[in-house]
Amino acid sequence: MKKLINDVETLLTESLDGFAAAHSDIVTLGDEGRFVRRSELKKGKVALISGGGSGHEPLHAGFVGHGMLDAACPGQVFTSPTPDQMLAAAQAVDTGAGVLFIVKNYSGDMMNFQMAAEMVDCDNETVIVNDDVAVENSTYTTGRRGVAGTLIVEKIVGAAAERGDGLATLKKLGNAVNKATASMGVALTSCTVPAAGTPTFQIGSDEMEMGVGIHGEPGRRRVKLASADDIAAELTGSILKDLSLRRGAEVLLLVNGFGGTPLLELYLMVNAARKVLGGAGVRAIRHLTGSYVTSLEMAGCSITVSAADDTTLPLWDAPVHTAALRWGM
Amino acid sequence: MKKLINDVETLLTESLDGFAAAHSDIVTLGDEGRFVRRSELKKGKVALISGGGSGHEPLHAGFVGHGMLDAACPGQVFTSPTPDQMLAAAQAVDTGAGVLFIVKNYSGDMMNFQMAAEMVDCDNETVIVNDDVAVENSTYTTGRRGVAGTLIVEKIVGAAAERGDGLATLKKLGNAVNKATASMGVALTSCTVPAAGTPTFQIGSDEMEMGVGIHGEPGRRRVKLASADDIAAELTGSILKDLSLRRGAEVLLLVNGFGGTPLLELYLMVNAARKVLGGAGVRAIRHLTGSYVTSLEMAGCSITVSAADDTTLPLWDAPVHTAALRWGM
Numbered sequence: 001m002k003k004l005i006n007d008v009e010t011l012l013t014e015s016l017d018g019f020a021a022a023h024s025d026i027v028t029l030g031d032e033g034r035f036v037r038r039s040e041l042k043k044g045k046v047a048l049i050s051g052g053g054s055g056h057e058p059l060h061a062g063f064v065g066h067g068m069l070d071a072a073c074p075g076q077v078f079t080s081p082t083p084d085q086m087l088a089a090a091q092a093v094d095t096g097a098g099v100l101f102i103v104k105n106y107s108g109d110m111m112n113f114q115m116a117a118e119m120v121d122c123d124n125e126t127v128i129v130n131d132d133v134a135v136e137n138s139t140y141t142t143g144r145r146g147v148a149g150t151l152i153v154e155k156i157v158g159a160a161a162e163r164g165d166g167l168a169t170l171k172k173l174g175n176a177v178n179k180a181t182a183s184m185g186v187a188l189t190s191c192t193v194p195a196a197g198t199p200t201f202q203i204g205s206d207e208m209e210m211g212v213g214i215h216g217e218p219g220r221r222r223v224k225l226a227s228a229d230d231i232a233a234e235l236t237g238s239i240l241k242d243l244s245l246r247r248g249a250e251v252l253l254l255v256n257g258f259g260g261t262p263l264l265e266l267y268l269m270v271n272a273a274r275k276v277l278g279g280a281g282v283r284a285i286r287h288l289t290g291s292y293v294t295s296l297e298m299a300g301c302s303i304t305v306s307a308a309d310d311t312t313l314p315l316w317d318a319p320v321h322t323a324a325l326r327w328g329m
Numbered sequence: 330m331k332k333l334i335n336d337v338e339t340l341l342t343e344s345l346d347g348f349a350a351a352h353s354d355i356v357t358l359g360d361e362g363r364f365v366r367r368s369e370l371k372k373g374k375v376a377l378i379s380g381g382g383s384g385h386e387p388l389h390a391g392f393v394g395h396g397m398l399d400a401a402c403p404g405q406v407f408t409s410p411t412p413d414q415m416l417a418a419a420q421a422v423d424t425g426a427g428v429l430f431i432v433k434n435y436s437g438d439m440m441n442f443q444m445a446a447e448m449v450d451c452d453n454e455t456v457i458v459n460d461d462v463a464v465e466n467s468t469y470t471t472g473r474r475g476v477a478g479t480l481i482v483e484k485i486v487g488a489a490a491e492r493g494d495g496l497a498t499l500k501k502l503g504n505a506v507n508k509a510t511a512s513m514g515v516a517l518t519s520c521t522v523p524a525a526g527t528p529t530f531q532i533g534s535d536e537m538e539m540g541v542g543i544h545g546e547p548g549r550r551r552v553k554l555a556s557a558d559d560i561a562a563e564l565t566g567s568i569l570k571d572l573s574l575r576r577g578a579e580v581l582l583l584v585n586g587f588g589g590t591p592l593l594e595l596y597l598m599v600n601a602a603r604k605v606l607g608g609a610g611v612r613a614i615r616h617l618t619g620s621y622v623t624s625l626e627m628a629g630c631s632i633t634v635s636a637a638d639d640t641t642l643p644l645w646d647a648p649v650h651t652a653a654l655r656w657g658m
Contacts, residue, residue, distance in 0.1 A: 002517040002534070002628060004594040006556045006601075014557075015593050018600030022582075022616035057592035077593075188331040205331070227335045228343075253351075260589045262625045263386035264344050264406075265333040271347030272335075287351035291620070296591045297628065299331060326656055 001197045008194045012054055012076060019061060023323045026065045034081075035089035036061040037071040046161045046170055047071065047093040050102040050154060051086060052109050053078040055193070056214060059151060059293045062324030068158035069102075069322075077193050077296070078215045080108030086116035090124070098123030098167040102154055102174065104146025105130040125167050127174030129153050131183045131304065133242040134211030134219045147214050148256040148293040148304045149181035152316075155325065159318035177312060182239040185219070185302030186231055187212035189260060191295045210234060214258070214295045214302075228265075232272035235303045240280050245307060247281030252306040252316060257291035260299035266290065273303050286316060292324060330526045337523045341383055341405055348390060352652045355394045363410075364418035365390040366400040375490045375499055376400065376422040379431040379483060380415060381438050382407040384522070385543060388480060388622045391653030397487035398431075398651075406522050406625070407544045409437030415445035419453070427452030427496040431483055431503065433475025434459040454496050456503030458482050460512045460633065462571040463540030463548045476543050477585040477622040477633045478510035481645075484654065488647035506641060511568040514548070514631030515560055516541035518589060520624045539563060543587070543624045543631075557594075561601035564632040569609050574636060576610030581635040581645060586620035589628035595619065602632050615645060621653060 005011045013033050020029040020036065028039045035051070050060045051073030060072035071089040073081035090099045099120065103113045105128050117124050131149030138145055157174045165173070187209040190199035200216035203209060208226070211219025226234075245251070255270045257263070266289050277284055285308060293302070308316070319328030334340050342362050349358040349365065357368045364380070379389040380402030389401035400418040402410035419428045428449065432442045434457050446453050460478030467474055486503045494502070516538040519528035529545035532538060537555070540548025555563075574580070584599045586592070595618050606613055614637060622631070637645070648657030 002537075002554060004517070004557045004560065004590060004598055004630060006558050006597075011593070011597060014600045015597040018596035018598070018603070018618075021603055021613075022596065022599050022618050054593060055591070057596070062592070188333070208331075225331060228333045229335050231333065259591050260626055260628075261333060262384070262588050262623060263391070263620075264340070264383060264625070267347035267351065267386070268335075268340065268344040269333055269347070270351050271343045274347070274350055284350075289347075289351050291592075294591060296593070297589055299589075299626065301333060328658070329656075 001192050003194060005194060011194055012074065016074065026321060030088055030092060034085040035071045035073045035092065036064050037089065037093050038064055041070065041093055041095050043095045044097050045095060045164065046097045046167050047095065047099045048102060048158055048161055049086065049089050049093065049099055051081045052104050053080060055296045056294050058324035063151060063154050063322050065322035066329065067162050067318055067320035068154050068325065077195065080106065080112050083112045083115035083119060086113055087119050090116065090120045090122065094122045100167060100170050101126040103128050104150055105143055106140045107142060108140065123167055125171040127153065127171055127178065129178050131178060131181045132213065133182045133238050134184045138213055139217040140215065145213050147183045147185065148254055148302050149183045149306065151292055152181050152252065152254065152304065152306045153177045155320065156312050156315040159315035181304060181306040182242040183302050183304040184235045184238050185212050185300060186210050186235060187216065187258065187298055187300035189299040190216055191298040212300060214293060216295060216298060228268055228272045232269060232276055236273050236276035239303060239305045240282065243305060243307060245282050249282050250285045250308045251282055252286040252308050253284035254288045254304035256293050256302045256304060258298040258300045259291055259294035260297040261301055263290065266301060269301055330521050332523060334523060340523055341403065345403065355650060359417055359421060363414040364400045364402045364421065365393050366418065366422050367393055370399065370422055370424050372424045373426050374424060374493065375426045375496050376424065376428045377431060377487055377490055378415065378418050378422065378428055380410045381433050382409060384625045385623050387653035392480060392483050392651045394651035395658065396491050396647055396649035397483050397654065406524065409441050412441045412444035412448060415442055416448050419445065419449045419451065423451045429496060429499050430455040432457050433479055434472055435469045436471060437469065452496055454500040456482065456500055456507065458507050460507060460510045461542065462511045462567050463513045467542055468546040469544065474542050476512045476514065477583055477631050478512045478635065480621055481510050481581065481583065481633065481635045482506045484649065485641050485644040488644035506635065510633060510635040511571045512631050512633040513564045513567050514541050514629060515539050515564060516545065516587065516627055516629035518628040519545055520627040541629060543622060545624060545627065557597055557601045561598060561605050561632065565602045565605035568632060568634045569611065572634060572636060574611050578611050579614045579637045580611055581615040581637050582613035583617045583633035585622050585631045585633060587627040587629045588620055588623035589626040590630055592619065595630060598630055
């Protein structure tokens with residue numbers, strides 16, 4: 001296992017210490033690194049809290065800050081955070097308007113966030129993200145998985161929270177954005193979880209895993225490596241089928257790297273995905289390209305399409321200041 | 330070779346097409362993809378032009394926009410752009426105040442930029458970046474290599490150009506920033522140049538290349554994989570020795586991934602590098618962490634330290650709006 005680490009046991013806390021030091025202008029680390037929170041809270045604003053296993057950086061801590069999350073709870077690599085982390089985060093960032101939990105649909109995350117929601121003594125609601133169209137049910141999941149679309153939900157709902165929308169409105173918006181957002185990914189290589197020390201899965205030098213999950217979970221099928229255009233056709237085609245977009249629809253296109261894929265290739269995938277969208281009469285009017293929802297050093301990418309409308313587009317464009325997404329300020 | 334591509338021959342143009350489409354609000358592609366330029370130019374502002382082989386994305390095209398470059402010339406992967414690319418870029422973005430070329434110190438880049446400088450019919454100057462302290466002379470280089478520090482030169486000089494500084498002032502500033510900036514990297518794996526199809530170098534499963542170049546050039550020595558703290562001590566120690574910083578000095582710390590290293594590890598390296606800096610009485614007051622000057626999918630990272638002062642810090646902090654760096658707007 002080749003990694004820039006000192007000790008598997010302290011990997012996460014050392015990384016969080018580096019993160020908090022690098023972004024001390026916007027975030028503070030909670031006690032014992034149980035959560036990352038905004039340094040400055042806004043009185044009367046609904047607090048957005050997300051979290052999940054580490055190894056997907058910059059998700060979620062990289063999205064804490066003005067216009068997105070108020071706190072993120074990092075679990076160990078590919079392991080759910082505990083209910084007490086979420087409880088501590090909620091107590092730290094609730095300013096009286098309640099808490100909205102944004103949870104990716106994995107059994108562990110769902111169970112622990114639900115326990116936290118029952119324990120927390122302020123108003124709270126939960127938005128569940130399940131944007132991955134690759135498979136129904138999977139390792140760690142009942143139903144569809146929550147993947148890169150999560151950042152779109154966090155951005156749009158975060159902007160609405162920042163302008164003062166209430167808890168019920170935000171939950172409704174989050175559910176709507178989740179429904180309007182679909183993703184699918186492909187892996188060319190496996191990642192290696194530090195505590196395991198060996199690759200999560202074996203894959204031939206001429207193979208890819210079509211529909212892979214962000215923990216290296218199996219996708220739809222293992223096939224021979226195909227061209228970027230063929231890959232984009234399957235990923236984007238599956239997404240379009242799920243979203244049932246009309247011709248003329250406008251969308252946000254996120255081409256997301258899993259951690260080991262060069263930006264050179266991701267932009268080529270943008271070009272490939274745009275051709276598929278164009279063929280369906282769908283126009284990408286906003287783009288985000290980079291490694292935002294990763295699987296450690298896995299090579300591969302996912303494509304996410306999110307239908308844009310007059311409600312969501314201004315919220316996507318609204319100012320944001322986090323470690324990983326920043327514009328307008 | 331596992332890559333998200335259609336054809337090695339069209340890889341670069343397809344990727345540039347995706348890039349230009351994704352960032353059509355700020356950049357335009359020159360004829361035949363010879364350069365990427367700002368869509369809107371500012372009359373009377375010195376134009377900053379950089380470029381180099383592709384495969385280091387987001388460098389340089391990702392740094393074209395307000396507050397940084399006016400144009401970037403992408404060569405084929407790890408291959409210098411041609412003089413006619415630079416000439417065409419200069420003709421496209423010069424608005425009468427002249428052109429400053431920012432060139433990484435590689436023989437091919439140096440020769441081609443020099444030819445362009447002789448051909449171009451406007452005032453022009455060149456800043457050469459050679460921040461890599463690992464080795465004197467190397468494959469492709471006489472003298473020290475230009476690596477991740479290049480982005481710091483481009484950001485600081487770009488901000489000065491934006492506020493209206495003249496050509497001579499900018500050249501002097503660029504030289505000063507280059508001198509105040511030092512970098513060194515380590516590779517855990519090789520990358521594979523698409524046209525070659527096989528890894529650039531062979532490396533054992535328990536080895537690393539200390540002092541590696543951004544094309545996979547040999548560094549100081551091939552050694553057994555060490556802990557993050559030991560790696561940070563050697564990289565940061567070599568940098569501090571080169572910069573001869575006094576105790577109490579304030580610096581900008583860039584921990585740069587080479588393309589295949591997770592952000593989780595990069596932030597751990599931030600933490601490790603800060604410990605070394607702290608031990609030398611040097612304080613990191615600005616941080617940039619991510620894969621900004623890459624070597625395709627190579628695993629590893631570089632550390633860059635740039636001395637900050639009252640001249641350079643406000644320029645670093647000044648608004649920037651490019652594909653890869655954006656703040657203040």
